[in-house]
Amino acid sequence: MQILTAARIREWDEYTIRELPIQSIDLMERASAACFDWLMENGFKQNAFTVFCGKGNNGGDGLAIARMLSQTGHAVTVYILEFGAKGTADFQTNLARIHQTDAVIKFISTVDTLHPIDANAIVIDALLGTGLNRPPDGLTSAVVQHINRSGNTVIAIDIPSGLFADKSSKDQTAIEATYTLSFQCYKTAFLVAENADRLGAIHILDIGLHPDYLSTITPEYQFIDESIVNAILQPRKKFAHKGNFGHAALIAGSVGMMGAALLSAKACLRSGAGKLTCFIPRIGYEIIQSRVPEAMCRIAGTDHIGAIDSFEGYSAIGAGPGLGREDEIQRMLQSLFLQSNATLVLDADALNVLSGNKALMEELPRRTVITPHVKELERLFGAVSGDFERMEMARERSKELGITIVLKGAYSLVATPGGMAWFNSTGNPGMATGGSGDVLTGIITGLAAQGYIPEQAAIAGVFLHGLAGDLAAAAISEQALIASDITAFLGDAFLQLQESSTGE
Ligand SMILES: NC(=O)C1=CN([C@@H]2O[C@H](COP(=O)(O)OP(=O)(O)OC[C@H]3O[C@@H](n4cnc5c(N)ncnc54)[C@H](OP(=O)(O)O)[C@@H]3O)[C@@H](O)[C@H]2O)[C@@H](O)CC1
Numbered sequence: 001m002q003i004l005t006a007a008r009i010r011e012w013d014e015y016t017i018r019e020l021p022i023q024s025i026d027l028m029e030r031a032s033a034a035c036f037d038w039l040m041e042n043g044f045k046q047n048a049f050t051v052f053c054g055k056g057n058n059g060g061d062g063l064a065i066a067r068m069l070s071q072t073g074h075a076v077t078v079y080i081l082e083f084g085a086k087g088t089a090d091f092q093t094n095l096a097r098i099h100q101t102d103a104v105i106k107f108i109s110t111v112d113t114l115h116p117i118d119a120n121a122i123v124i125d126a127l128l129g130t131g132l133n134r135p136p137d138g139l140t141s142a143v144v145q146h147i148n149r150s151g152n153t154v155i156a157i158d159i160p161s162g163l164f165a166d167k168s169s170k171d172q173t174a175i176e177a178t179y180t181l182s183f184q185c186y187k188t189a190f191l192v193a194e195n196a197d198r199l200g201a202i203h204i205l206d207i208g209l210h211p212d213y214l215s216t217i218t219p220e221y222q223f224i225d226e227s228i229v230n231a232i233l234q235p236r237k238k239f240a241h242k243g244n245f246g247h248a249a250l251i252a253g254s255v256g257m258m259g260a261a262l263l264s265a266k267a268c269l270r271s272g273a274g275k276l277t278c279f280i281p282r283i284g285y286e287i288i289q290s291r292v293p294e295a296m297c298r299i300a301g302t303d304h305i306g307a308i309d310s311f312e313g314y315s316a317i318g319a320g321p322g323l324g325r326e327d328e329i330q331r332m333l334q335s336l337f338l339q340s341n342a343t344l345v346l347d348a349d350a351l352n353v354l355s356g357n358k359a360l361m362e363e364l365p366r367r368t369v370i371t372p373h374v375k376e377l378e379r380l381f382g383a384v385s386g387d388f389e390r391m392e393m394a395r396e397r398s399k400e401l402g403i404t405i406v407l408k409g410a411y412s413l414v415a416t417p418g419g420m421a422w423f424n425s426t427g428n429p430g431m432a433t434g435g436s437g438d439v440l441t442g443i444i445t446g447l448a449a450q451g452y453i454p455e456q457a458a459i460a461g462v463f464l465h466g467l468a469g470d471l472a473a474a475a476i477s478e479q480a481l482i483a484s485d486i487t488a489f490l491g492d493a494f495l496q497l498q499e500s501s502t503g504e
Pocket residue numbers: 009010012013027028031054055056057058059060061083085088127128129130131132133134135136137140157158159183209
């Protein structure tokens with residue numbers, strides 16, 4: 001599944017019209033028929049409809065859908081928002097066509113012409129689509145609010161009217177949809193928390209845009225899916241031995257926070273690392289030795305991690321879960337950056353220590369993966385005004401520092417030094433529970449230890465973490481899910497990936 005900007009979608013539309021070839025009015029008919037079919041197949045066969053149309057092509061879609069509904073016996077009222085413009089050619093064609101049906105057509109030219117919406121009608125929102133070029137105001141904004149206040153089921157065509165497809169729409173009026181039926185691909189606006197209340201359930205409808213267009217572009221954002229992860233992960237060879245899968249180290253835990261170390265350690269081992277050494281304070285020794293017998297232990301410090309003599313011999317080192325923020329930890333991180341040539345995975349307190357010492361940030365080795373959640377990212381790099389600016393910040397800093405940044409969230413974003421940004425497609429709200437991030441640190445460290453380069457370990461890591469979380473939620477519910485369940489289902493996640501690659 002693609003994630004494209006409004007400009008790219010316009011290009012794809014034009015490419016299809018030119019190369020397929022197809023008339024633009026016929027493409028609109030296809031898009032509208034896909035929406036009509038979805039309505040008929042998803043429980044709206046018996047309903048009356050109120051369709052709100054603008055005068056762009058989104059409004060043209062609305063008129064064509066209204067015609068199809070009217071021709072199949074549905075009671076249809078169409079409201080056309082008058083905002084001066086004459087309307088696009090395809091809008092005009094569809095306006096002429098709908099006059100041949102029984103649909104009732106009304107124009108909204110002032111706030112006084114807004115009538116209550118029939119309580120039983122399904123509202124189709126075709127006011128504004130990806131052509132939005134300014135926040136809705138005046139009459140447009142009043143119509144949007146009128147629809148939102150109605151309490152009716154609202155089905156947005158392509159995108160809820162008033163939302164920009166690829167930049168922030170925070171604090172502007174926009175339709176709060178129950179469903180969004182969008183054409184062909186995801187828009188970045190669908191992946192940010194700030195739009196969550198406006199999108200409803202998203203369904204992407206195939207309208208047959210020309211697939212060859214995709215090979216002519218490098219999209220700004222991509223989804224991480226099974227095929228991408230399968231292309232990264234290598235099968236184990238028959239005569240492999242533990243030395244082939246690297247030696248991971250974890251620097252984690254402090255008094256009262258040994259659980260974080262435990263969660264990371266188990267996840268690291270379950271991700272396939274050949275060997276694992278845990279650097280832990282003395283108070284955690286028995287806990288790790290008895291709960292993770294597969295791991296070796298090195299004691300550093302008493303209640304929290306102190307100095308570590310040598311970082312030699314590890315292919316990947318994860319640091320941060322439950323670490324604490326004492327001065328010794330800052331010094332330990334400094335020597336880690338200077339002395340180790342392993343891939344580093346930094347999370348939680350390792351990031352908080354970095355935030356408090358910007359000079360240390362300059363010493364970050366390029367083979368580093370950092371895994372901040374939104375707050376940790378802002379502590380590291382400064383405050384932002386919203387989700388889009390935050391994603392841009394992750395991309396910019398990744399390029400600037402030459403490191404991989406995993407910005408954690410419902411759709412975690414992996415920004416890589418080459419300028420690519422990947423959205424994860426797995427995971428669920430059941431994973432919003434203490435310790436999920438520690439599990440992710442373990443997984444990425446375990447993959448990096450096996451020789452996957454930082455960005456591969458991060459991309460495969462977030463996908464496996466979310467997939468294991470999805471399998472756990474399916475088995476025991478989102479509510480009951482706790483972080484250690486994610487690790488417990490990692491094996492099933494690997495198996496599901498393998499099955500998808502062999503087509504079993
Ligand atoms: N993807 C595809 O291949 C296909 C896409 N299709 C459909 O086309 C849609 C895009 O159509 P579109 O480009 O005509 O733009 P659309 O959003 O209808 O109208 C925007 C117009 O309204 C105006 N306007 C802007 N902001 C405003 C505001 N705040 N308040 C008031 N007015 C505002 C602005 O005009 P302006 O006022 O600036 O002159 C602009 O021209 C797309 O979402 C999908 O539904 C399908 O039909 C076929 C296949």
